[in-house]
Amino acid sequence: MSQSTAATAMSLDGTKIILAAVHSELTEKERRKRNVVVSGLMESEGTDDVDSFCKLCETCLPIKPSAIRERCHRLGKKVPGKVRPLLVTLSNEKNASELFQCARLLRRSPDAAGIYINTDLTPAEALAAYQARERRRARRSAAATDLSVISRNGGAGTQSSQPDCSVDNSTTLSESFPVST
DSSP: OOHHHHHHHHHHHHHHHHHHHHHHHHHHHHHGGGEEEEESOOOOTTSOHHHHHHHHHHHHSSOOOOBOGGGOEEOSOOOTTOOOOEEEEBSSHHHHHHHHHHGGGGGGOGGGTTOEEEEOOOHHHHHHHHHHHHHHHHHHHHHHHHHHHHHHTTTOSOOOOSOOOOOOOOSOHHHHSOOOO
16 A cells, blocks of 8 residues: 555544544534523422422523423532532423523522523533633733733823634644544
């Protein structure tokens, strides 16, 4: 086998691995569309978690989604003093999207203080969301530093009116979508 044929074969194998990872990610994303993760909802011994979730929706939100009781469960190990998130699987994607749209109303309700409803993210989506939050924090921190320098200089200094549209290319596709072989 010639060197170029071997390189082409290796390239095709790499492409197949990446395509398999992308397909796996899309399948996982599709499966999670009916799920929501409820953080901060206290666990109680005498009450079923799904009943607690339904009561929260009835009292604090204008909708009452139908949950699939058999598919709802707490995530992670039980640790004293910590509240585990509740994974709720709803009957359809429409219920999940409506619930997520209404989730901000929980902020206004004193009965739901500290309770948040989020989408069920795949590991790759969670990593991308984390990296976006980190970039946002860094920009805010840099902006606060720039403002403090400007205020110390008595307003003298130049500020660019151009937004920062840089792209972070430090992670590769294979790092974002790990493949187990």
